[in-house]
Amino acid sequence: GEDILTLHKNDFLAVPPGTPHAFAPAAGNLLLVGEPGVGKHAVAARRRLELLSEASTRIGTTLDVARTARELAEMAVPRLADYVTIDLPEAVLRGDEPTDPAKPLHRTVVHGIRGDCPFYPVGERVHLKPCTPQLRSLNGRRTVLEPDLRDAPGWVSQDPVAAQRILAHNVHSLIAVPLLARGIALGIASFYRARDPAPFGDDDRALAQELATRAAICIDNARRYTREHAMVLALQHSLLPQGFPEQNAVEVAHRYMPAESGVGGDWFDVIPLSSARVALVVGDVVGHGLHAAATMGRLRTAARNFAELDLPPDEVLTHLDNLVGRLDREEGGGDPGAGIPGIIGATCLYVIYDPTTQACTMARAGHPPPALVRPDGFVSFPELPAGPPLGLGGLPFETAEFLLPEGSQLVLYTDGLIEDRRRDFDTALEDLRRALSHPNRPPEDTCRAVLEAVVPGHPEDDIALLVARTHTLDRNRIATWDLPADPALVSSVRAAVTRRLAEWGLEETAFAAELLLSELVTNAIRYGSGPIQVRLLYDRALTCEVADTSSTSPHLRHAAATDEGGRGLFLVAQLSQSWGTRYTPEGKVIWAECALEVPGGKAGPAALRIDLDDIPAI
Structure with missing residues (x-):
């Protein structure tokens, strides 16, 4: 073998002249003693070691497969x-x-000393023949060395024309190495030599194989991350709204942008409520990954369920707060020993808009307040009671109410839009204000302008954006009657309702509306307390409301054949598409909605189809 002896000049001993293999040190400090050519091999070995050492730090700097x-x-x-x-x-x-x-x-990578070598370009599908060195290497899971490509018929037969063009660029030697990691073949790397007239040798083959092995591990790590990221992204996409239900209260547009570091727990929703109202919700679960996305889905589902109860914003947040605290306790409370992270840090903003009164009621749990854009383009950020983040428990939430002119815009967002360590918070708010200060702009254009002007160049957190432009229900489509608690007035209410429905062109709905209101008014007189208010709302559906000052709520039950009562609410349920109770500071409102259809499927007034066979005999 070739042994290397390295000496410092101060350690070099003087020997008598004429002694063989003794060399006086030159100006440098190193002296190599050995067989001829040992220095050349030593330098080459050292360069190979340096290359492998550098490769361990420069390959795998990201979790992107193509970049790796x-x-x-x-x-x-x-x-x-x-x-x-x-x-x-x-x-x-x-x-x-x-x-x-x-x-x-x-074809994922083409890289070389020149850019004009005619290899297959990046992005092209490569169909290799079985005789090619690359496919032999991949199938045999071994490194294949072709010292002279001009004498490699398998390589030439893949594409003779392209092969001749490549040879014309002095490319003459090839090493094909399979990318193997954890027993999986991930692809093939081909190394070509052109400038050095000497062909690749065994040392080059070993070095190429070592480089490819290290890179294959990094590529496999990136592949696994890509798979998990895609799974989390698909989960979150399935948990976010795929479309918004039809409603006339607001015109909405939305955007969602995942962070560069991974999918998080931002979410938004638009929930139709009774009496033509609508709820707008934006929330954020702190953190990234599968757990944050799954928690987001649970909170969004819970928020929709609580909204179905017609609760005010502060009570919805209280229920969500209790839910998050319970989930956190059940899942280990963020104890690392439990294996499941806690979810303390979830925030939420809940808004209810009523198009009949133009009132907007909102409450927040540690979430940024919304932006309010008036029809003239004036932008404000209302001062809302902050409220604690969800899950802390024991602290109350407060509501604030605003009157919005028709055509105003409510802009709800998560903190990823305005919080960035490379930008001042006040600067981000001012950028958002400028992007929103344009009158009479559709919500879609508002979303586009906000993303262009405010979103950081490299978002470190998810961004959810929801823009809603308000509408008002025409006063001519609202009818209200105030009544004392007198049973004798029920017939007069029925007559007034019939006349109003005739004015609206809803004669075919009059029969169901009369029965509904008769039952609801009678129940309010019998079991509630006066005064009583009856209200009709003509929107996408006909809503019949009866309000009184009592806080007791009726319950649906199925009466037996021999019972003399108990069928009233059953009639209400059969004659309406939905009904429920909404509590107010003055008492409660019992409402019922009658569906409206028109021939041809277009929205508008038409007949309500009632199957009297479904109504039991009384």
Whole structure:
């Protein structure tokens, strides 16, 4: 073998003249003693070690599959090869485990000392023939060395025309290395030599194999991350609204942008409520990953369920706060030993808009307040009681109410829009104000302008944006009657309702509305307390409301055949598409909605179809 002896000049001993193999030290401090040519081999070995050491820090700097593959090519050129091409299965690029790594291959990297060498371009599908060195290497899971490509018929037969163009660029030697990690073949890396007239040797093959092995581990890590990221993104997408229900209270537009570091727990929703009202919700679960996305879905579902109870915003947040605290206790309370992180840190903003009164009621739990844009373009950020984040428990939430002119815009967002460590908070708010200060702009245009002007260049947190432009229900579509608690007035209410429905062109709905209001008014007189108010709302549905000052709520029950009563609310349920109770500071409101349809399926007034066979005999 070739042994190397390294001496310092101060340690070099004087020997008599004529003694063989003794060399006086030159101006440098090192002296190599050994067989001829040992210095050249030592330098080459040292360079290989330096390359491998540098590769351990420069390959795998990101969790992006294509970027990691390119880092392998950048390390190899020009110290090992003059050109490098890397082909990966499309499944690997998606994050999946390839079932057949040989097809379909996707040209992922082309890198070299020049950009005009005619290899297959990046993005092209590569269909390799079985005789090619690359496919032999991939199928045999071994490194294949072709010292002279002019004498490699398998490589030439893949594409003779392209092969001749490549040879014309003095490319003459090839090493094909499979990218193997954890027993999985992830693709193939091809190393080409052009400038050095000497062909690749065994040392070059070993170095290429070592580089490819290290890169394959990093590529597999990136592939696994890509798969998990795609799974979390798909989960979150399925948990976010796929579309908003039809309603006339607000015109909405929305945007969602995941953070560069991973999917988080931001969410939003638009929930139709009784009496033509609508709820707007934006929330944020602190953190990223699968747990944050799953928690977001649970909170969004819970918020919709609490909204169905017709609760005011502060009570909805109280129920969500209790839910988050209970979930946190059940899942270990964020104890690392429990294996499941806690979810303390969730925030929420809940808004209810009533188009009949133009009143907007809102409450927040540690969430940024919304922006209010008046029809003239004036932007304000209302002072809302902050409220604690969800899950702390024991602290109250407060509501605030505003009157909004028709055409105002409510802009709800999560903190990822305005919080960025590279930008001052006040500067971000001012950018948001300028982006919103344009009168009479559709919500879609508002979303687009906000994203262009306010979103950070590299978002570190998720961003949810919800823009709602308010509308008002026409006063001519609202009818109200105030009554004393007198049973004799029920017939007069029925007559007044019939006349008003005739004015609206809803004669075919009059029968169901009369029965509904008769039952609701009679119940309010019998079991509630006066005064009583009857209200009709003509929107997408006909809503019949009866309000009184009592806080007792009726319950639906199924009367037996021999019972003399108990069928009133059953009639209400059969004649309406939905009904319920809403509590107010003055008492309660019992409401029922009658569906409206028109021939041809267009929205508008028409007949309500009632199947009297479904109504039991009384």
